[in-house]
Each structure stands twice: as C-alpha cells, then as structure tokens.
Amino acid sequence: MTRTDYEAIANxxxxxxxxLGNRGISSGDGWAYRGRGLKQLTGRNNYMEFQRWHRQNSVQWPDDDLDFVENPDLLTTMKYAVRSAASFWINNNLYKIADKGPHPEIVDKITKIVNSNTDSYLERRKHFSQIWRDIFYAD
Structure with a gap:
C-alpha cells in the first residue's frame, strides 16, 4: 500500500x-486529523479544541505559540502528544469520572467519551482490572 492508499482509507x-468536525471526504480532513498523540486525538474539532486549550495555557509555555490545526503532525512530538492527551482529559472532565473509583461502570463511562463507537468495552474493563490488580495488589 502507498501513502495515497492510506489517505484514501482515512478520508x-x-x-x-x-x-468530529470533518468537512467531507474531499476536504482531506480524515487524513489530516487522523489519530495522533498519546490519546490518538482524531477529528478537526478535537484538534481545534486542543489548539484553544494550548493557547489558554500559554503562560506555561510562552515560547510555544503553535497552530495544531494547520500543523497537525506536531502531535507526533512527545510533548505535544502528552499535552493533547492532558487537554482531552481535562476538557472532557474525565478526572471527575475517574475519581468515582476503579469500577467497571466507570471504565465504560470514560470509554464512551474517549471512543463511543468502539466494540471493546468488555476488553477495556478486563485490561483495566488486570492493571489495577497488578499495581495495587502485587506481591
């Protein structure tokens, strides 16, 4: 497969x-705003939201006035990959949901916001339970 093939599939x-705020197949938004960053930020709206959040918090990084909508590949850089994940977590109040405890229904609530169209709810609950046991109940 070539890059053209991948672009066609994404679009x-x-x-x-x-x-997701994407403007149609011919716009190229499917490819341009494909999943990047630690959270796999996807869609023009999510990139725009990250752009707003990044600028609102610019006091933390005054020399980093970048345009992630115009340059979405910036999210392949680790610091922006991390910031985009933090932005999504904060903007969607996922910390409030997570603070309700390590329960399967909480994993489902977060999954619904992160990737509502997935069919992996059961698998995600299983992985979360395994990680939770490994971290907190290791010998």
Missing amino acids: GAYGSRAE
Whole structure:
C-alpha cells in the first residue's frame, strides 16, 4: 500500500464524520486529523479544541505559540502528544469520572467519551482490572 492508499482509507472512514468536525471526504480532513498523540486525538474539532486549550495555557509555555490545526503532525512530538492527551482529559472532565473509583461502570463511562463507537468495552474493563490488580495488589 502507498501513502495515497492510506489517505484514501482515512478520508473515506473519517472525512465525513460531522461529529468530529470533518468537512467531507474531499476536504482531506480524515487524513489530516487522523489519530495522533498519546490519546490518538482524531477529528478537526478535537484538534481545534486542543489548539484553544494550548493557547489558554500559554503562560506555561510562552515560547510555544503553535497552530495544531494547520500543523497537525506536531502531535507526533512527545510533548505535544502528552499535552493533547492532558487537554482531552481535562476538557472532557474525565478526572471527575475517574475519581468515582476503579469500577467497571466507570471504565465504560470514560470509554464512551474517549471512543463511543468502539466494540471493546468488555476488553477495556478486563485490561483495566488486570492493571489495577497488578499495581495495587502485587506481591
């Protein structure tokens, strides 16, 4: 497969996803705003939201006035990959949900916000339970 093939697949799958803010298959938004960063930020709206958050917090990084909508590949850089994940977590109040405890229904609530269209709810609960046991109940 070539890059052109990958672009066509991404634009076909995500280009017309209005809930992501993408502007149609021919816009190239599916490819341009494909998943990047630690959270795999996807969709024009999510990149715009990260842009707003990044600028609102610019006092923390005054020499980092970048445009992530115009340059989405910046999220392949570790510090922006981490910041984009933090932004998503904060902007969606996921910390409030997570603070309700290590329960399967909490994992489902977070999953619904992070990736509502997934069919991996059961698998995610299983992985979370395993990680939780390994961290807190290790010998």
